Amino acid sequence: MSYLRRLKGFIEKDYFDFERPDINLYNFHPQLRILLIVNGIFFNNRNSRIRLIWPGGSILLCMLAVCLESMFIYHGLTTKDYSFATECFCCFVLLGTMPVVSLSVLKNKDNILDLIENMNENFIYIRRLESKYRNSFLEGQLIIWKFYNAWLIFCCIVCGTFFMFPVFVLMYQSLFPSLDEDTTRPLVFPIWLPKLDGYSTPIYEIFLILEINYCLIFLQTFCVYIYTLFHILLHFYYILHMIKFDLEAIFDDINESVALLPHRDTRRIEVQKILNGRMKRIVTWHISVFKAVEAVSSIYGPPLAYQVMFTSIAICLIAIQITQKLENGILDIRFTMLGVAACLQMWIPCYLGTLLRNKAFGVGEACWNSGWHQTPLGRMIRQDIIIVLLRAQQPVTIKFPGLQSIQLETFSSIMTTSYSYFNMLRQYS
Template identity: 55%
Template sequence: MTFSRKIKKFFTKEDYDFDSPDVNLRNFHPQLYIYLAAMGIFTNNQESLLRFFWPFLCISITIVAIVLEAMFVVHGVLIKDYAFATECFFYFLLLGMILAVYASVLYNKNEILQLIDDMNNDFVFIRTMESKYRNSFLMGQLLIHKSCCIWYSFTTSIGILYILLILSSLVMHGLLKSSNDVNRPLLFPMWLPADDPYRTPNYEIFLSIEICFLIIVNQAFSGYIYMLFHVLLHYYYILDMIMKDFEVIFDGLDESVSCLLPKDPLRKQVQSTLNGRMKRIVQWHLAVFKAVKIVSSVFGPPLVYQVMFSSIAICLLAYQVADSLERGKVHVIFIMLLTAGILQLWIPCYIGTLLRNKGYAVGEACWNNGWHNTYLGRLIRADMVLVIQRSQQPLAIKFIGLPQLQLETFSSIMTTAYSYFNMLRQYNSDS
């Protein structure tokens, strides 16, 4: 089997048995558990001290890198090398995001474990339901899997491109080396106050640290965006299950029993069936609100950081791209970083909008389920009113200092970034 064929089979899950009684969250989305383990959360041996090894290593490297980048920013401003300063300031912001993600995930370990357990229970329950529910839900999960593959492929390609460019530059440096040649290239620009970062062994040490930085960013930050859209999309499809339930809530029931006395056995039987159907709807609906609340508490701090500084980061990247174009160069890495910077903000905002609209759609599905065409609607009228009222509350991540995560927020941040970009360009032209 060719390598491309294997990649396609993994992407489309051709070998996965969707009808298996063993379908669960772990075997459908193993990457989710791998990410949690890398972030210091073991789902099996939850109290193992070994889980702190990799996070401690990553946090230590990140703190060292933050101190260095802060020093580079100050140096760039002092010597008026604003291109150097803006690039280093972007990396400084990105490293701060890594610390925010690690701190939030480790602090909210129990909430995350509860969320994972609830999502797995959804798998276990829905796989026992009728095919129209099971197939729809699993196709949605397949879309989540494909989105994960695309996102990780994109972010990993940026890291690989960094390394390939540096290797090609090293090869050219070795072939064209002369006494007046420039320093050996690093992934990210460096400066030391009393030493040369490009001499041996400084160069090799810093190059190793920068490669570790690429791995940490791809694992922590890219994984954080993945987990965020995974959880939100999971409950988006749970809302879809609720809407399917409303479509058939009166199916197979005799509406003539609504004219019987409340204590009549036939009416009590129908009433019990309707109550059972409404109970499942209400439980799912409450589960969605509970999940969004957990996501708000777990990812609220990094989201606040992301929303606050995304406009600055996007502005700095756009400035670097524009500056390189003015000098007749196409800086591929900065173009990809700018694309990633926009995507990392657009993805949660877009899915937040989808989830909010789907929440409102549940209320509309409840209203349009045909209750006015059958007398059975009177038997669950009070329950339907409660569901409709609850669905009017927007499903949105809420945290102190965080606007609702939706496309309107994305538009506002991009507008702010464009304003900063124009100010920076104007200042640069005046100076």
């Protein structure tokens, strides 16, 4: 029980000092820089060529896997082994995502570093504000930390299920050998080689090591990619929340009668400076949100476009694979978990995209409800308020050429298409 309490305390950051004066993005989220290293993002020696070794090797291995899976798919179709072809096509789609993510991140290295540094500056600035801002923002950061741990655990379970399967089967075959059983040694994914037995030594050992490496690459790619995406989006979701706080208190502690004084009156000039300073912070934060979403679109647009294009097909084929096994009285736990992961990795950005869009529209509502049109003080910042109102009407969404907006409507469309494909293939099977 003590270990469970420690784990719970770690996840809830019970041992973290929320009042420490040097708190920032990097010491509150130490995992951010660590995880980005595996994608070739170094924060100190940014242009070091060493950073390319791991992602470069991963990309080459994945390209090799994509070529092999293409050959396996062709073999399955020509021999009418559609179950084999279906499983290989699922692997083809999943493995094809990894080079897209890695290349997109490497290409936009500077954008990522600038974006993370901007997030750190926001973190440091807000932690110095009054408790209403600070506490709300840190609560949001704690939620991001909990989501990260949940996502990491889930990804580890899914990948662990895949590469531990052949290990357990090999242990069983070694401990309980029987001539009546099919003692073909298992692999993580099925293979076929022309004129060669892929399950004989040393070919089997080579492919087993390769496939376990692919599971680890898949873990690192999707765990880091989805985590970084939802961390950035949630961070700026809470920045929008700070803007709403500012708008609600924009006229607090200011005497309305000052607005009726002559323009050159010193008291009016002082109030004008205060209001301009408050509007400046609102506008700066608001613009930073638009810039951040634009940066996310350029960085993660290609992998998101790939996901939208192929996720419906992948989910459909995974569902067919599970259904075929169920008809034989077997529950394929690996593909069931893979199906859940395939849905989640598309649902998370779509849900956050909708959440961010609605929060951004809420800024416009908060701006109107601030009462600027009901107080004489509103005349002093009328133009600024109108500009923020107009800006808030623009949807804050991830956009990329050939990619529809990443929202829950997109996820619904993907799932509907996947279900249609599933019904069509089931009718003709």
